[in-house]
Amino acid sequence: MIHRLVYYSRNRLTDGPLTAWIIKDILSASRANNARVGVTGALMFNAGCFAQVLEGPQQAVEETFERIQQDERHGDVSLLDFGPVGEPAFETWSMGYVGGSESGRTRFAGIAGESGFNPSNFTGDRLFETLHRLALEEEEAALAA
Numbered sequence: 001m002i003h004r005l006v007y008y009s010r011n012r013l014t015d016g017p018l019t020a021w022i023i024k025d026i027l028s029a030s031r032a033n034n035a036r037v038g039v040t041g042a043l044m045f046n047a048g049c050f051a052q053v054l055e056g057p058q059q060a061v062e063e064t065f066e067r068i069q070q071d072e073r074h075g076d077v078s079l080l081d082f083g084p085v086g087e088p089a090f091e092t093w094s095m096g097y098v099g100g101s102e103s104g105r106t107r108f109a110g111i112a113g114e115s116g117f118n119p120s121n122f123t124g125d126r127l128f129e130t131l132h133r134l135a136l137e138e139e140e141a142a143l144a145a
């Protein structure tokens with residue numbers, strides 16, 4: 001059965017030219033590892049924080065999350081949701097990145113602001129829906145380009 005995990009964390013990256021490289025590094029490791037174990041999802045990076053959805057077989061999602069939690073590039077990792085779902089929502093993305101576009105930035109800043117930047121005020125559903133909508137928008141934009 002497919003499980004979905006949603007978390008939020010604070011990034012420890014300082015703003016600067018290195019940040020883009022670090023994100024690229026995270027994404028390339030994620031895509032290679034996740035494809036191998038059947039995990040899909042999306043990652044958002046913005047406003048000092050990360051938000052991520054992981055989907056896949058329970059054990060693969062748990063093991064991936066264990067590794068992510070140890071990563072010193074972020075901290076204060078807050079698990080918002082974890083449980084079985086009928087079907088995956090990010091099936092075509094081994095790890096979609098939805099932090100890049102202007103609309104993504106605006107929308108994420110919106111929910112981060114609403115929560116007073118306190119991760120415990122975020123709901124898993126709200127983050128999941130936001131990441132899913134952004135991923136679909138980015139896919140449509142890529143298809144139209």
Ligand SMILES: Cc1cc2nc3c(=O)[nH]c(=O)nc-3n(C[C@H](O)[C@H](O)[C@H](O)COP(=O)(O)O)c2cc1C
Binds near residue numbers: 034
């Ligand atoms: C915000 C964030 C999200 C990450 N997401 C994933 C992920 O989805 N899958 C993954 O394998 N590693 C992810 N990582 C990286 C892991 O923490 C770890 O560096 C990586 O899995 C090690 O892979 P390697 O042993 O192949 O180098 C993430 C790291 C951060 C900081």
